[in-house]
Each structure stands twice: as structure tokens, then as C-alpha cells.
Amino acid sequence: MHAITVTEPGGPEAMSWAKVPDPTPGPGEVIVEVAAAGVNRADLLQRQGLYPPPPGASDIIGLECSGTITNVGAALPLDRIGEKVCAILAGGGYAQKVAVPVGQLMPIPDGVSLIDAGGLAEVTCTVWSNLDMVANLSEGEWLLIHGGGSGVGTMAIQIGRALGARIAVTAGSQAKLDRCAALGAEVLINYHEQDFVQEIKDATGGRGANVILDNMGASYLSRNVDALARDGRLVVIGMQGGVKAELDINALLRKNASVHATSLRGRPESEKAAICAQVERTVWPWIHAGVVTPVIDRVMPMADAAEAHRLLADGAVTGKILLTP
Amino acid sequence: MHAITVTEPGGPEAMSWAKVPDPTPGPGEVIVEVAAAGVNRADLLQRQGLYPPPPGASDIIGLECSGTITNVGAALPLDRIGEKVCAILAGGGYAQKVAVPVGQLMPIPDGVSLIDAGGLAEVTCTVWSNLDMVANLSEGEWLLIHGGGSGVGTMAIQIGRALGARIAVTAGSQAKLDRCAALGAEVLINYHEQDFVQEIKDATGGRGANVILDNMGASYLSRNVDALARDGRLVVIGMQGGVKAELDINALLRKNASVHATSLRGRPESEKAAICAQVERTVWPWIHAGVVTPVIDRVMPMADAAEAHRLLADGAVTGKILLTP
Numbered sequence: 001m002h003a004i005t006v007t008e009p010g011g012p013e014a015m016s017w018a019k020v021p022d023p024t025p026g027p028g029e030v031i032v033e034v035a036a037a038g039v040n041r042a043d044l045l046q047r048q049g050l051y052p053p054p055p056g057a058s059d060i061i062g063l064e065c066s067g068t069i070t071n072v073g074a075a076l077p078l079d080r081i082g083e084k085v086c087a088i089l090a091g092g093g094y095a096q097k098v099a100v101p102v103g104q105l106m107p108i109p110d111g112v113s114l115i116d117a118g119g120l121a122e123v124t125c126t127v128w129s130n131l132d133m134v135a136n137l138s139e140g141e142w143l144l145i146h147g148g149g150s151g152v153g154t155m156a157i158q159i160g161r162a163l164g165a166r167i168a169v170t171a172g173s174q175a176k177l178d179r180c181a182a183l184g185a186e187v188l189i190n191y192h193e194q195d196f197v198q199e200i201k202d203a204t205g206g207r208g209a210n211v212i213l214d215n216m217g218a219s220y221l222s223r224n225v226d227a228l229a230r231d232g233r234l235v236v237i238g239m240q241g242g243v244k245a246e247l248d249i250n251a252l253l254r255k256n257a258s259v260h261a262t263s264l265r266g267r268p269e270s271e272k273a274a275i276c277a278q279v280e281r282t283v284w285p286w287i288h289a290g291v292v293t294p295v296i297d298r299v300m301p302m303a304d305a306a307e308a309h310r311l312l313a314d315g316a317v318t319g320k321i322l323l324t325p
Numbered sequence: 326m327h328a329i330t331v332t333e334p335g336g337p338e339a340m341s342w343a344k345v346p347d348p349t350p351g352p353g354e355v356i357v358e359v360a361a362a363g364v365n366r367a368d369l370l371q372r373q374g375l376y377p378p379p380p381g382a383s384d385i386i387g388l389e390c391s392g393t394i395t396n397v398g399a400a401l402p403l404d405r406i407g408e409k410v411c412a413i414l415a416g417g418g419y420a421q422k423v424a425v426p427v428g429q430l431m432p433i434p435d436g437v438s439l440i441d442a443g444g445l446a447e448v449t450c451t452v453w454s455n456l457d458m459v460a461n462l463s464e465g466e467w468l469l470i471h472g473g474g475s476g477v478g479t480m481a482i483q484i485g486r487a488l489g490a491r492i493a494v495t496a497g498s499q500a501k502l503d504r505c506a507a508l509g510a511e512v513l514i515n516y517h518e519q520d521f522v523q524e525i526k527d528a529t530g531g532r533g534a535n536v537i538l539d540n541m542g543a544s545y546l547s548r549n550v551d552a553l554a555r556d557g558r559l560v561v562i563g564m565q566g567g568v569k570a571e572l573d574i575n576a577l578l579r580k581n582a583s584v585h586a587t588s589l590r591g592r593p594e595s596e597k598a599a600i601c602a603q604v605e606r607t608v609w610p611w612i613h614a615g616v617v618t619p620v621i622d623r624v625m626p627m628a629d630a631a632e633a634h635r636l637l638a639d640g641a642v643t644g645k646i647l648l649t650p
Contacts, residue, residue: 134583217574217575218574221572221574236574236577236578237578239574239575239578243573243574243575244571244572244573244574244575245571245572245574246569246570246571246572247546247569247570247571247572247584248568248569249542249543249546249561249564249568249569249570249586250542250564250568250569250586252561252584252585252586253561253562253564253586253587253588254588254591256586256587256588256591256592257585257586258459258583258584258585258586259572259577259583259584260577260582260583261574261575261577261578261581261582261583262578262581263578263579263581266579266581267581
């Protein structure tokens, strides 16, 4: 088959569409013929050699895909062949075929095309596992989402709303903020022009956000703690602003608050399967009902992965970029 | 009545046993004639002017007591007069009488004397609210308790064991570690001589502690994160080692871990009442059954509060010091 390979870690140009061996299914795995693969920010780090795949995972980039099952591993029923699925992956999505543990497969939700489903698994699993399973976001609470226009951000707005929360977002352009508003965000903060701590406090009668979903890490840590309400939960899922920062424990203690940091990729397969099962049971019905919709920026040929990475790095994307082999 | 007063914040000698006005019960409050008041580390900070009482609270030191109800406020039944109780307080314990919201009263557990119960409310509510309600400590998990010989520490060992956890403690002397072992701690770490990160990793096959109950704050933050297991929860309840420290968010993220910081005193009355109700329902039966026992270092006259504070500051105490008016 063909896949995106990286001979030497580096810039987008380090990636090329090359012939590689077909994957073989291990026990409990299926082979999916990829219809589309989602591009994630972590892919850019992996390309640069900064985010190596976990032990045993494919060294091909790509954390999610959609496609059709073409082969099954030992102990799996043959009648799954032909099934249309989407999946979270430990790696291997930027390819014509990928091996996937069955627990990480989900059906294509009604009303979503096979291609569009290629960008659905990672964002829904990331958002659900953090907002519900980690932060226990509840009806009537305020959720502040940093990077509201991103793939995760546009999904977090919708899932947050479906959970009954009120939504504030930060983004870097008016166009992204407009899109966030259309998805249900009430408080729109341009981080180039506004102080998000002040804005969320103004919007909440001085109380702050009950939950913050953060993609910046170190550079926002202190302001995020300031922006939390009493009993607030800060959930860090990205470190675009660095990895180490001073924590004011007393500020956290006075609020009875907490700081969580999570990644989906590093979880054991059993946890990934549990998350997929919950997402299918909870989020898929919202998609069927039209309450939650995947936000796709564009679909590009997989051979143009370099251009896709440049667009994402430039902040020129709202929602997801998909790559088709 | 008489109470301990602090005319000018300062050392232990700043406290004196002086005549002050009797407290009057607000709506939903009772007056308790104090049998004994527990000494807490936060009392030392309040004496120094570093931990002012919350708005509306008594400015007399003292976060817990036992005693007898002598008077009830509006809308409360008169037949509660004469009831023996223990209580968590926002302040006012170092006195002959104190006003207490009814939700913060608990009965004296079977087998505990009225005096000994004076040191029971704060430690049981602190430990239960953090180990169960915040950290969700579960059967078979490892709990690392810093300051295992303290009032909170000796109670956390016992409640942790009752929850089915395995216990590691740090303390500063062999005598304290021996006492911790007698209460059920399996891993005993002398922090003057041993590295707690290495010791807890050695004891857990390299995995680390599932939950850490920490009284040090800043000075232990980085090592506590190192000592956490995957999905670990660090709960900071004291800041004897300072309030600000660098947090390695990436270390936390790789473990899917969290940092919580809590204080009992700052919680609203409704939460304090909910905690007391849970403690009475869950911990009191353990005390009745002899599974959990209050650990009392000594009982002193309240007029000797200065000496009690010196002993606590010197680390010369295992379990609780009680003051009797």
C-alpha cells in the first residue's frame, strides 16, 4: 500500500507519499481500508520527532480515520468484513490501510458521510472523555474553551451545549468567533484583543468558569487558575504554550479547584474502548438528532499532507482537515 | 465567658485567656458549651495573622470542638438542649462557648469520650471529604500520606485502610513511623533519610501512588507529581512548604493525572453539612466497630494554648492535642 512516511523528522516537506508494507491484523484487530484520515495538531509534533508513537504502535502518522473493514484478525467474526466504521488510532491513519483494535471502532453515525466521519472519532472521544468523564461538566455550568475554532473546539462547543452548559470561547479571528457563535457559544473572546480572565468573569457575575478546556498548557496556566470558579476544573489537553509553569497552589486551594492533564493516545486500549462505547451511546444519538454536527474545513488528497500541516500550523483552519488516500 | 484572644498577631505568647462576650445563636445555630477544642495547624497561622477567619465567622481561634448544647437559635427545637455533640467550626473553638450551624454538628460516636471527641470532627471531615469525595480512593489503590503522624495523617491511615487502600506514609521520626505502622501503614518513609519518590515506586513495582494526601504544597509539588501513578490524584490540603511552585504539565499529562487543592474551612455551610452527614453515616460506624480510633497526643488546659502551639510547631505531637476550658 501507500502511506505518508517521514524519513527524517522535520518540516512539512519531510513527509512523502510512498510505498510501504501492508499492515497485518493482530488478534482482536481489523484492517480498515481508509476513506479519510483526520489531521490533528499532535501529527505536526510527531512529524517533527517530538511526539513518538507509543510502544507497539504504527510509526505512520494519523490518530483517526474512517473506512471499510477488509480483513479481520484471529477470533473475530468474518461477517464484519465490509462494515463502514470510524476509529481512533494510536497511529497509522495517513495510509491506504490501517490495523485497528476492534474496541476503537465506531459505526458511521446516520447523516454523516463516510469521508466526513474521518474527522469525527478523535474529537468526539477527546471532548467526551474530558468534559464528561474527567471534568463532570454539568447542566448550567460555564465551560470556557480555548481554541474554540479548532476541531476539538468546535466539537466541545456542541457537546458542551448538549450537556446543558453555557459556552465561552477564545479564538484568534472574528471569522472563527462567528463560527463558534453559530455553534452555540455565548461569550466570544478574541485573544489578540481581549483578556479572557476579565471577559469570563464579566460574563459570570465575577464567578469564573466551572470547567476550562485548554490547549495551551504553560502559557495559560496562571490565567486559567484565575479564570476558574469555585470548585472549578481546568483540563489541559494540549501544550502549545509550553510544558512548565508556576502553579499558585494557594489560589487553587482558595477555590477548591483542580488541574487535570490528559491525552487520549497514551491511554491503554481498554480505556479507549470504554470511551468509544460511551461516545457511541451518548454522542452518536446527538449527531443523529442534528444537535451535534462535524465541522469540516476542507478535504485534501493525502499526498498533500504537507500543505494540510502548513494550514493547521498557520491557524488557517476552522474545524477539521481531512486527507483522502 | 472566657476565650483565647489574640490582641496583636504574633508568636504563641500573643494568646491570652480573657473575658469576652458570650456568643448568641443566629437562626439555625446552637450554642455549644465546649468540653474540648482540637488544635489544628491552621490555628498557628491564624494566630500569626496569616489565615484570617472567613467573613461573618468568629475571630476566636479554633476549628472544632466537642461539648453540650445549651441554647438553640430561632426555628430549632428546644429538645436539642442537653445533647452531646462534636462539630467543625469556621472559628471560635478556643472558648467556653461557641455558636455552631446545626449542619456542622455530629453526635459523639459510641466508645469515644466527650473530651476525646473534641479532636474528631476536623480530621474526619478533612480526610473523608478529600479521600472519598475529591480523590475517590478505591479498594486496592495505594495512598501516600505526607505527615502520617499528624492528626489528619493518623486519621487518613485508618480511613484509607477502611476504604481498602494500601498505605504509605512519610514522617520525621521513627517513633511516629512506628505509630503509623500500628495504625496500618505498610510503607514507612523517614523524610529526613529517604526519598519518598523512590520508596513509593519501589513499593508499587514502579507504578507510584494512586492518591497522595499532601500537607506541604510547593516544596513537594514536583516530587509528588513524580510519585503519582497513572490516573493518580494529588490532593494538597496544606502549604507548610510554600504556595507557588513549577508544575510540569507534560509529566501530569503523560500520567493522565490531576492536582487538587482544598480547604474545609472555606467551603459554604451547605457543603460542610453534606460532609458531616456523610462522615456520620460512613466513618462513625467504623469508629463504633473499632476500625477507626481517634489518636490523641495529650489534653491540656485551654489557658496553656501557647504551649500547645509550640509543641505542634516543633513536630513533637503524634495525633491531636486537645484543649479543655
